[in-house]
Amino acid sequence: MKTLYIKSTSILTLTILMVLATFMACNNDESCGYTQCTESCNSYEDFEERELGTAGNWIGVLTSALEYRTRNGSQVLYVRDGSGGTLAYNPVDFPDNLITQGCALRFDIEYQAGSNNNLTTNNGIGIYSDTNPTNAAFRAYFTLNASNLITSRNPPTTIEVPLELASGTSLPSNNFGSWIITPSTSPSADVTNFNALIQNIEGIYFSIDEGGNPAEQWWFDNFCFKQCCPLKF
Numbered sequence: 001m002k003t004l005y006i007k008s009t010s011i012l013t014l015t016i017l018m019v020l021a022t023f024m025a026c027n028n029d030e031s032c033g034y035t036q037c038t039e040s041c042n043s044y045e046d047f048e049e050r051e052l053g054t055a056g057n058w059i060g061v062l063t064s065a066l067e068y069r070t071r072n073g074s075q076v077l078y079v080r081d082g083s084g085g086t087l088a089y090n091p092v093d094f095p096d097n098l099i100t101q102g103c104a105l106r107f108d109i110e111y112q113a114g115s116n117n118n119l120t121t122n123n124g125i126g127i128y129s130d131t132n133p134t135n136a137a138f139r140a141y142f143t144l145n146a147s148n149l150i151t152s153r154n155p156p157t158t159i160e161v162p163l164e165l166a167s168g169t170s171l172p173s174n175n176f177g178s179w180i181i182t183p184s185t186s187p188s189a190d191v192t193n194f195n196a197l198i199q200n201i202e203g204i205y206f207s208i209d210e211g212g213n214p215a216e217q218w219w220f221d222n223f224c225f226k227q228c229c230p231l232k233f
Contacts, residue, residue, distance in 0.1 A: 114215025
């Protein structure tokens, strides 16, 4: 047993040394099949080139206002709630296949509740199939978790939405929140439908409702696609 232990230890040590030697020889060398990954976020939309007072390709469902405005020295997308189930969606400006854009979508949200509405919100961002989110066969929405809620009248909050394929029986999630899909039928079907959707979206949308009083105001800005997200274990 003692001899076997010594041999096993020697083999393990030799293996570790070989891995370290390979890493040092191949560090950031494309000939070894990989390159060093540096975290960054590729800017996609900051609305600075948009015409103020217009909505571009954004479409409102029961919104009372939807337009580009200036806020805190920056141009932003502004949405105000209206009566009923209010959405703002864009079927044009975002890529069909989100998986190819990066590992996460990062953007800023600012929220004001108005009287008698929830002072915090878990509203993130949604994607949809077909013509629009109200009639889509499938929609997926990223919902913020309890530790990352958007608070009314706070400065803009930056969130990151994971852009990855679902696996096993779970949809993607991160420290900010998790994806849910509608309709949801079974875990395996949800994974299949989500993976098909995120690789071929019709557009993105925001849910604007957060209470019974149609007074909520929202500001969105600084969309970018993050590269080199930390590995999950």
